[in-house]
Amino acid sequence: MNRLLGARARWRWVHQILGGALLMPYFLLMQVVVGVVAGGVNALDSAPLSLLAYALCLPLVAATALFGPVRPMSVAAVRAMCGVPGEALADGPATSWAARGRASAWWTLHLGTGALISGMTLAVPPMAVALIAVPFVGRLRDVRLGYGWFTTDATPYAAPLAGIGLLAGLVLCAAGAGWLLARTAPVLLGPTPADRLAAAEERASDLAVRNRLARELHDAVGHALSAVTLQAAAARRMLERDPEFVREALAAIEDTTRRTVGELDAVLGLLRDGD
Structure with a gap:
């Protein structure tokens, strides 16, 4: 039951409804075209013409998707609503x-x-509610539902079962379609070999920068420690004979240490920003 009505299934259902909303401009355009070609009729009043408009708008959808930021938008929506792992999807256009x-x-x-x-x-929900209410509302028994495909005048007491079946079928269809889209997303929105190559080149470039920073940090710290060691050794030897020299050496050690710590913080900050 959780797979049919759980949070993930509900978000996948919302994702599909958003897809339907995005198709509406294409569908309305094709309805106008089909209506004009069919002699100025309203395609909405004819189920075959509506299905024809739906079929004709899909190639237009595919053509327009070749341009623009379709993949980044799709990847963001799939990651947020379909429960697909982020590493299975490509980044960028x-x-x-x-x-x-x-x-x-x-x-x-x-x-x-x-x-x-x-x-x-x-x-489906309004139709299902009407069917469930048929035994209790006499006026509904003569109503023809869904382009006249369904009537309740023959078996009014079987109508509630039909309504419940419609609701169950809707839930199953939405869950199945959501599962299909989630399984297909890594195949169609996953990284291509070119994407993997670009990601590998970016990682190699980042690693090269980190290695250069590490070498510079090693050289700077090594030089500072060598200078501090020499100054400390000289100060120890001159401790009794030249106190002024010792004070200058300690001041130099303090300055060198402070400067080196500042450089170390700066390099570590760059590495953290890179992460």
């Missing part, structure tokens, strides 16, 4: 046509599936 094609396929799958689940989410 697609830089190759292969990556753009995979992002376009994901965008089309997300919006296409989301439109179906969104439509079911809008249509």
Whole structure:
């Protein structure tokens, strides 16, 4: 039950509804085109014409997804809502046509599936409530539901079972579609070989910078310790004979130590910022 109605399943359902909302501009545009071609009719009044408009808008969705920041937006949404591990997804925009094609396929799958689940989410609950209420509301027994595909006048007392079945089917469809999208996301939004190569080059560059900072830190600290050792040894030998020299040596040791600690803090700060 948790897989069907748990927090992750609910967030995946919201993710699909967002996909359906993103498909609406394409769908409305194709509805106008289909209505004009069909002789000026309203495609919303015809289920076949609505399905045709839906099918025709998917290639348009795929074409527009080849351009723009589709992959970063999709990756952010999948990470936030679908429960997909972050390391399984690519970072940044697609830089190759292969990556753009995979992002376009994901965008089309997300919006296409989301439109179906969104439509079911809008249509099924009112229909299910009406069916469940049929035995108690006589006027509902003659109502034809869903483009006239369903009537309750023949078996009114079986209508509540049909309503409950519709709600269960909606939950199962949403959970199944969410699972499908979550399993497909790493395949279509995962890093390509070019992405892995770019990430490896970035890590190598970062490692080179760290190695250079470590060498500079080693040289600076080593030089400072050598100077402090020599000054301390000279001060020890001149302790009885020349107190003024000893005071100057101790002052030099203090200055060298303070300067070295400042340099050490600066380099360690750079390394922490890099992390």
